[in-house]
Amino acid sequence: MADVQKVSSGIPGLDDLIEGGFWPKSTVVILGSSGTGKSTFAIQFLMEGIEQGEQALYVTLEEPPEQIMREADLMGFDMRKYYEKSLFFIHLKGRNFKKMIEEQLPQLVKARADYNIATRVVIDPMTPVIWATADKLEQRELIGKLFYTLKELGVVLCTVEEHAKPGETVGEDVLLPIYLSDGAVHLEYYPIGGAFNRTLKLLKMRGVHHGEGVYPYLFARGVGIVVRASPTHIPEEQSRSHIKTFDEAIKTAEAMKAPARVIDRIKKMQKHWDYDYSPEEALQILFSSYGLKRGG
Numbered sequence: 001m002a003d004v005q006k007v008s009s010g011i012p013g014l015d016d017l018i019e020g021g022f023w024p025k026s027t028v029v030i031l032g033s034s035g036t037g038k039s040t041f042a043i044q045f046l047m048e049g050i051e052q053g054e055q056a057l058y059v060t061l062e063e064p065p066e067q068i069m070r071e072a073d074l075m076g077f078d079m080r081k082y083y084e085k086s087l088f089f090i091h092l093k094g095r096n097f098k099k100m101i102e103e104q105l106p107q108l109v110k111a112r113a114d115y116n117i118a119t120r121v122v123i124d125p126m127t128p129v130i131w132a133t134a135d136k137l138e139q140r141e142l143i144g145k146l147f148y149t150l151k152e153l154g155v156v157l158c159t160v161e162e163h164a165k166p167g168e169t170v171g172e173d174v175l176l177p178i179y180l181s182d183g184a185v186h187l188e189y190y191p192i193g194g195a196f197n198r199t200l201k202l203l204k205m206r207g208v209h210h211g212e213g214v215y216p217y218l219f220a221r222g223v224g225i226v227v228r229a230s231p232t233h234i235p236e237e238q239s240r241s242h243i244k245t246f247d248e249a250i251k252t253a254e255a256m257k258a259p260a261r262v263i264d265r266i267k268k269m270q271k272h273w274d275y276d277y278s279p280e281e282a283l284q285i286l287f288s289s290y291g292l293k294r295g296g
């Protein structure tokens with residue numbers, strides 16, 4: 001298994017916690033209450049692949065593609081550029097999506113799988129599948145079928161809404177998808193203000209010696225979620241203006257011949273950084289997640 005290429009998550013800081021990324025053709029559940037950043041996580045994961053020439057499949061049960069792309073745009077992700085070129089949507093709308101999961105989806109996936117193109121799949125949100133029936137056995141069959149079918153294409157990442165409050169144990173309604181998937185990531189939000197008031201925890205990750213801590217994360221528009229996997233060494237004074245910090249980061253990235261998409265992300269981040277805290281730490285995590293060593 002050692003020479004199997006891991007699939008990068010696209011979340012700066014996270015790959016360090018999961019030995020480099022997700023296993024190919026594995027299923028991962030992103031769990032969290034409303035607004036914790038599940039969709040952001042999902043979009044980031046897809047964009048990471050798309051920008052590297054992979055394809056992306058977005059399975060949606062609630063919002064239409066147009067709305068998803070509009071919201072992504074507000075977060076700094078230009079999905080439209082890839083729409084129906086390397087980014088495809090399946091909108092399982094209406095009441096008959098059970099039938100779609102059982103019949104149409106397998107056909108569709110089979111047709112795609114024959115091309116053998118690296119693909120990332122997102123199901124966001126998967127909650128309606130769970131709610132489609134109260135019967136546990138049927139839920140299990142539906143989720144199992146969905147995972148089994150889509151896994152053929154590549155890593156399947158799905159989001160599940162939970163209703164427990166921060167710090168409470170995971171609710172019973174979300175145990176099934178956790179149980180059926182290879183990995184589970186839990187996002188929590190403590191509305192107390194400040195930089196890293198959101199935390200990420202890995203509930204499981206099969207075949208991975210994963211980090212076992214509670215890791216703070218923040219949002220940076222243009223980049224998305226940034227996870228503090230370990231205490232970060234911040235190279236310089238924090239008191240400088242943020243503009244200068246970004247300008248220098250961009251210069252450094254250019255000098256290091258960082259990929260254009262990484263520089264682009266920093267520029268977007270700069271454009272939108274309206275927090276009163278320094279972007280140093282987020283930048284530092286971003287740099288190291290792309291294997292770039294700076295300062296210190």
Ligand SMILES: Nc1ncnc2c1ncn2[C@@H]1O[C@H](COP(=O)(O)OP(=O)(O)OP(=O)(O)O)[C@@H](O)[C@H]1O
Binds near residue numbers: 040041220
């Ligand atoms: N750049 C940003 N800076 C601050 N907060 C942000 C940023 N981007 C997103 N957010 C916050 O993240 C939340 C939305 O994230 P997202 O849609 O990914 O969450 P979600 O878990 O999918 O929510 P839902 O359960 O409603 O689908 C919003 O509350 C928004 O305020």
Ligand SMILES: [Mg+2]
Binds near residue numbers: 040
């Ligand atoms: Mg969402």
